[in-house]
Amino acid sequence: MRVERRDDGNLVFGYLDTATADLSGASDTVLVRARAGDEGYAADMRPSRFGALSGCDISGEQEIRVMPRPSPAAPRPGHLLGLLVSGRGELEQDGRRAVLAPGDFVLYTGARPFRLELGSSHRYFLLSLDAGTAGQLARADGAVTANAELPRSPSGRVLAAVLGELAERAHGFGPLARRDMGEHVSAILRTLLREAGGAGAASGTGSSGVLERILVYVDEHLAEDLSPGTIAAAHHISVRHLHALFRESGVTVSDHVRRRLERIRRDLVDPSLAHLPAYVLAARRGLGEASHFSRVFRAEFGSSPRAVREQARARPDP
Structure with missing residues (x-):
């Protein structure tokens, strides 16, 4: 993770796009504001890779607000899947607001304005999505970004459980297991998106x-x-x-x-x-x-x- 102090907050990048050393070329740049005035930003960030998915386990003690700040020179920001492991959180995007309790996940995109708030003593597990799943999400994201009901659906409960286990055991997997886990997460999420879009008919018709x-x-x-x-x-x-x-x-x-x-x-x-x-x-x-x-x-x-x-x-x- 790299942090650049600004008058309006802290520009943070390199927590998902770990290969980019230049702020102007990073696709994961966000503006983080600590709620305690001019305080700088500090957190424990552990990046990881699950095949086509990039991940980061973020732990912090500050109460913060996060907003996207993509550089015009950077690739278009992608879609994100975040799980609140502990603490409290709230995400707002596309006119919806999802209040997060531990064990809840939320979908959003860095290509449009969002506001993510995390309370003090939080832990947040974040994944950037593969191209295929992100494409499906882009077609449905008018209904699924910042949607607080998704974790309550049958597929949503399964996905939340898998994400929770992945967050706890991510660094215990070998390379092949990491790739497999990324595929499992993507497959469950695609099922959830089909259900949210009304594409899954139990009758098979x-x-x-x-x-x-x-x-x-x-x-x-x-x-x-x-x-x-x-x-x-x-x-x-x-x-x-x-x-x-x-x-x-x-x-x-x-x-x-x-x-x-x-x-x-x-x-x-x-x-x-x-x-x-x-x-x-x-x-x-x-x-x-x-x-x-x-x-x-x-x-x-x-x-x-x-x-x-x-x-x-x-x-x-x-």
Whole structure:
């Protein structure tokens, strides 16, 4: 974290965008004002990385107000997911105000004005979202930013519990586990956003039912040609309709297939599965044709399944 003292407060950056040393190029710049007059800002910040997600565990004793101050030269600020671990807090954005109790989370974006207030003796766990989830949030954020009801929904309760555990145990995970946890958080959040947008119908009818059948079809035909035309024809819809369904869900066919391949890759480097051949692990995940599996795996990861397994044996995950 870097702090630059100003007359109107403290410019803080480098807590999520840790690679940027220059204030003018940081995408995570905020203005922090301590409520006790001209007091400077100090906090314990522990950055972390969970695959595509950047995180920071922030602990402070000051009562503060936080507002976005992005530099015109910096990349556009992204969407954020914050969990109040302890203390009290309040977030205001888009005309809504969410009062936070310990265990509550909130969604917001640094691209528009917001006001985050944290009381004395607070702990706040913050994640910047991956591009796919942020894109889905951008389409729905008129209803979900500073929405105090999200943590009370079924998916919201699950997400809050996962975030709480992640905040407590983040620095005990190895690199692969960190990536997995980031994917889990993103997947639960996308489910929550679909529910908030009214896209999830329990009956399986309507567009969500069609998408569910398409995803099952993709899982069952991973070893075959999965072009948009083939998938659309199998479900008697147009290619345009197919793309619209996936846009609404915040994922693409390629994203879905990539996740399946990522699960196989994790199986390959799992020591408890070292006795099983790669083609057996692939078949368990729906890729039964060994030559096709090897081809798509190499295209995705740049290495053969055998090479990935050998590299894992040489450099075990701590």
